[in-house]
Amino acid sequence: MSVWFEQRLQDCGPALAMQGPWGDCTYADLARLQAAIRIDLQALALDGPAVFALVGEHEPAAVAWLFALAEAGHSVTPLAGNLAEHPGKLGEIGAQWIVTSAGFGWTLLPRMSEPSAHAAFGQLRTQGHAGLVLFSSGTSGRPKAMVQDLTVLLSTYQDRRRNRLPVLALLGFDHIGGLNTLLGALATGSTLVVPADRSAAVVAAAIAHYRVAVLPASPTFLNLLLVSGEHHAHDLGSLRVITYGTEPMPPGLLPRLRAAFPRVRFIQTFGTSETGIIRTESPDADSTFIRFVDPSTEWKVVDDELWLRSLTQVGGYLDARDGAGKFTSDGWFRTGDKVELGPEGTLRILGRLGEVINVGGEKLMPAEVESVILNLPLVLDCRVRGEANALVGQAVVADIVAAPAADHEQLRAAIRNACRRALAAHKVPTRVRFVAAVSGERLKKIR
Amino acid sequence: MNMPTFTRDDAVKLVLARLARFGQELGQPALAMADEQTRLFGEASPLDSIGLVTLMSDLEGDIHKACGVWVTIADEKAMSRLTSPFRRVGLLADHIVEIVTATRA
Numbered sequence: 001m002s003v004w005f006e007q008r009l010q011d012c013g014p015a016l017a018m019q020g021p022w023g024d025c026t027y028a029d030l031a032r033l034q035a036a037i038r039i040d041l042q043a044l045a046l047d048g049p050a051v052f053a054l055v056g057e058h059e060p061a062a063v064a065w066l067f068a069l070a071e072a073g074h075s076v077t078p079l080a081g082n083l084a085e086h087p088g089k090l091g092e093i094g095a096q097w098i099v100t101s102a103g104f105g106w107t108l109l110p111r112m113s114e115p116s117a118h119a120a121f122g123q124l125r126t127q128g129h130a131g132l133v134l135f136s137s138g139t140s141g142r143p144k145a146m147v148q149d150l151t152v153l154l155s156t157y158q159d160r161r162r163n164r165l166p167v168l169a170l171l172g173f174d175h176i177g178g179l180n181t182l183l184g185a186l187a188t189g190s191t192l193v194v195p196a197d198r199s200a201a202v203v204a205a206a207i208a209h210y211r212v213a214v215l216p217a218s219p220t221f222l223n224l225l226l227v228s229g230e231h232h233a234h235d236l237g238s239l240r241v242i243t244y245g246t247e248p249m250p251p252g253l254l255p256r257l258r259a260a261f262p263r264v265r266f267i268q269t270f271g272t273s274e275t276g277i278i279r280t281e282s283p284d285a286d287s288t289f290i291r292f293v294d295p296s297t298e299w300k301v302v303d304d305e306l307w308l309r310s311l312t313q314v315g316g317y318l319d320a321r322d323g324a325g326k327f328t329s330d331g332w333f334r335t336g337d338k339v340e341l342g343p344e345g346t347l348r349i350l351g352r353l354g355e356v357i358n359v360g361g362e363k364l365m366p367a368e369v370e371s372v373i374l375n376l377p378l379v380l381d382c383r384v385r386g387e388a389n390a391l392v393g394q395a396v397v398a399d400i401v402a403a404p405a406a407d408h409e410q411l412r413a414a415i416r417n418a419c420r421r422a423l424a425a426h427k428v429p430t431r432v433r434f435v436a437a438v439s440g441e442r443l444k445k446i447r
Numbered sequence: 448m449n450m451p452t453f454t455r456d457d458a459v460k461l462v463l464a465r466l467a468r469f470g471q472e473l474g475q476p477a478l479a480m481a482d483e484q485t486r487l488f489g490e491a492s493p494l495d496s497i498g499l500v501t502l503m504s505d506l507e508g509d510i511h512k513a514c515g516v517w518v519t520i521a522d523e524k525a526m527s528r529l530t531s532p533f534r535r536v537g538l539l540a541d542h543i544v545e546i547v548t549a550t551r552a
Contacts, residue, residue: 201489228488229534233490395504417472430503
């Protein structure tokens, strides 16, 4: 069970495992936290694997819990933010226990719930493996929960060579990319640097302060870093590698980044919640084409869509409707990503085939925004879509059919404020247009 | 028909008026006190990235009302400038005048 983690805790004892707003945490500190958590888990006297929700960010207690639960063969659902944001998700996963972490501390709460009878959990129990549940944006606007084999996922980090290059955590603890950053950092015995927030100013200050060498980021973040000028305001000379993924690299940005960071190597990454992160290489530094070089993953392109089959792919969706048509009977995952084939086995990600809107690497479905807007009395109908935007990759646009009496300027502000109250910031429409009619029947308002 | 010239002064007024309205929407009345030197994006700025994109979208509507042309403020040229036009109100006004003039030509 995650042998490499035990080995790292022993080998790297006094070395820094994590640095962030809560202070410094060594590998020995993580080992102590894990020992205390084992005692808490034993005290629960569980008679078999249980489902835990782990509410927190990249922080020592949350990381120690993740590995302690994996070691004990439980299933864990990382949830970012605070507990009050997730009542629906807790119900869907059938969480029996909730851990909320804060820095080095945690609170363990029981939750009245029957053990989940889902087949994906049953299979994990049979194999004696731990599980990982991740949520991603669903086509209906409802996040979809996927169950993954955590034991297998952890094993793919087994053979990483030690490098001790500090890595910055930009993507969240509940995101496959964020987990990959965390596991990659700990598997190589290096330090995970966690910024207090993800703004360009704070991230640039953290890179300078902690001498970060590896920055995994989205093209949008890198664009905003250049636009904000924060790369001039702080000494980012410690950076050696910038990896980018989660959305296509817009034309023109990579040359600008290479000019701004001439000593940095740029590497494109690729992954999905369904298949995990896939190791890639680029034909050359200026190319936005990639080649998959991951022995655990097969790929092919069908009708311009990328299909993947990987060792670390999810065992299933908790709600079977979410999985309908996503996986073929022989295990291929249809990514929904439109790709272009290049020379010598390379490919380039062009965008999404479906409706998912990708704002700076954070995804959303139009329906979740439409359902908020349609509740406003002066809105007769609306349609939400993405449009290309040079600052954030894609921006959210809402086309509104307004009641004749509506003052457009006031209604525009009211629409955005309703979305700000109900939705994450990246889902708030940046452009609100008033139109005579919208096409399609997705969420026709019933009056 | 010749359109009246769109001056830098017009552009500054447009940006400041929109900032003030946007401040009302966000409950940040301080945005009404902005001037040419006010930082729009980056350290100590009032806007996050989504706020900046929103402001640009609204400004594009304002420019259309004022000049009769649709422009894209955050275009590839804006992105590749050595000094980003999104740093300060004055720099943004310079950029707007340039793209409005180029679009009308």
